[in-house]
Amino acid sequence: MDHHALLLLGLLKNQAQHGYQLNDFIEKNLARVTNLKKATAYALLERLRESGLVAVKLEQEGNRPPRKVYAITQSGETEFLNLLRTELSSAEPISSPESTALMFMSELEPDERMACLNIRLEKLNAHIANLENIPTHKSAVNFALERQVVLLKADRNWLMGVLER
Amino acid sequence: MDHHALLLLGLLKNQAQHGYQLNDFIEKNLARVTNLKKATAYALLERLRESGLVAVKLEQEGNRPPRKVYAITQSGETEFLNLLRTELSSAEPISSPESTALMFMSELEPDERMACLNIRLEKLNAHIANLENIPTHKSAVNFALERQVVLLKADRNWLMGVLER
DNA sequence: CACGGAATAGTCATACTTGACTATGTTTGC
DNA sequence: GCAAACATAGTCAAGTATGACTATTCCGTG
Known part of the structure; x- marks a missing residue:
């Protein structure tokens, strides 16, 4: 989490936004580096609000459905920096689902395995x-x-090496 | 999941076991390649039983607390092979928490960042x-x-390269 | 100017995960 | 020969995650 x-x-530190805007940006630009999903983001925003890390303001543009615009609070900024320091210093084992499959590779016939x-x-x-192919991406x-x-x-x-054995 | x-x-395909045995093995030998936790494993074993992929037998040794011994079933073996094929063919983006932190690196002062x-x-x-340092590990x-x-x-x-910039 | 498709803005039931906890049995150092 | 530490064998409440779904508005094209 x-x-x-x-x-x-x-x-949000960069700019106050509403849920749709956040999710749209994440889907279109960050899908390759994060796995945060839409429903998860909405749920998390609500939790952040409960904790006082973000503040919500209702907004309506024309006849569009009303939006909840989220802005980071002071304590949100503090928490952001704390999280950033922690995560930037951390190094967890890289455990993708595939690792498990590799453990059991030998259970398949050679043909199928290949x-x-x-x-x-x-x-x-x-x-x-x-x-x-992404044109020199947004620098962040x-x-x-x-x-x-x-x-x-x-x-x-590595996989190519394994295939050769 | x-x-x-x-x-x-x-x-379990390799050998029928009880929960403690499974978890002990995972903690001691596989912690570096999986993030399956004890409580998760017990819950999942129960779900696998409900789906008929494993069968449970009660066992008691001496005065020890009784154990549930799990054995893989026929349909469990089939499912195992299906999952194995799927996972072995897959290649998800590697998204560790650190990636997010890297995106915001520049929010920290250079000193602190370094x-x-x-x-x-x-x-x-x-x-x-x-x-x-692990002595040529169990081959699986x-x-x-x-x-x-x-x-x-x-x-x-890569990180060393970044640090030099 | 009607209609379909895309954009906007979420909600909800369900499933999954896990830190903390319970409870008994066994061994070991002193 | 007993207390403390360790091994055995889990359970549970609370937190998290998400696929599927709802509902309205806008916009382009025939």
Whole structure:
């Protein structure tokens, strides 16, 4: 949850926004580096409000449905910095679901195993190509994307090595 | 959840076990490649039982508390292979909490930023050293650990590059 | 100017996860 | 020969996450 809160607080620190705006931005620009989902974001915003880390103001534009505009509060800013320091100093093991599958690889017949891993390789390559085609991204996201590419490439190269054995 | 189920089914396919045994093995040997927690495992075992993927038998040894011994069923084996194929073919973006922090790095003063990242670097190095000191691990876990080391090293090397800029 | 599709703005039931807790049995150092 | 530490075997309340769903408004095109 912490990193989700960090993300929302960070975006709100930059600019007060309503839920739709936040989610739209996340879906369109950050989907590759975060897995925060829409419903989760709304729920989290509500929790942040309860904790006093963000403040809500109702707003209506023309006949559009009314919006809740969220703004970061003073204690929200403090919490943001605390979370940022903590997360930036941390290094958790990288545990993607695939690690589990790799443990049991040998339970499949060689043919099938190779087939699955080749599909995986294609997907990794597609992800990488996709990321590298983004026109020099908004600088904030930059580092996260760069790291993502580095990790994906390391994963791909390792996988290619395994396929050769 | 899928990969958690895959892990439990895979362990049970190898040998019928009770909850404590499973959790003990996971904590002691797999903590570096999975994040399945004890309470989660017990809850998941119950769900697997409800779905008929595992069968339970009560057992008692001496005066010890009675145990529920879980064994994989026929349909459990089928499901295991399906999950294995799916996960082995998949390639999700690697989204660790740190990615979010990296996006907001620039919100910290340079000094503090460097300090945090250096702590992170130390932790990455410690993780790597730790993994490399494991005496050639049980072969099943092998690939997952190997990949973990590869990813951690890629992460570390990238971080060192960033620190130099 | 009507109609379909996209944008806006969420909600909700359900499922999943986990820190903290309970409770008994076994071993070990002194 | 007993108290403390450790192993065994879980449970539970509370917190989190999300796919599926609702409902209104706007806009472009025929």
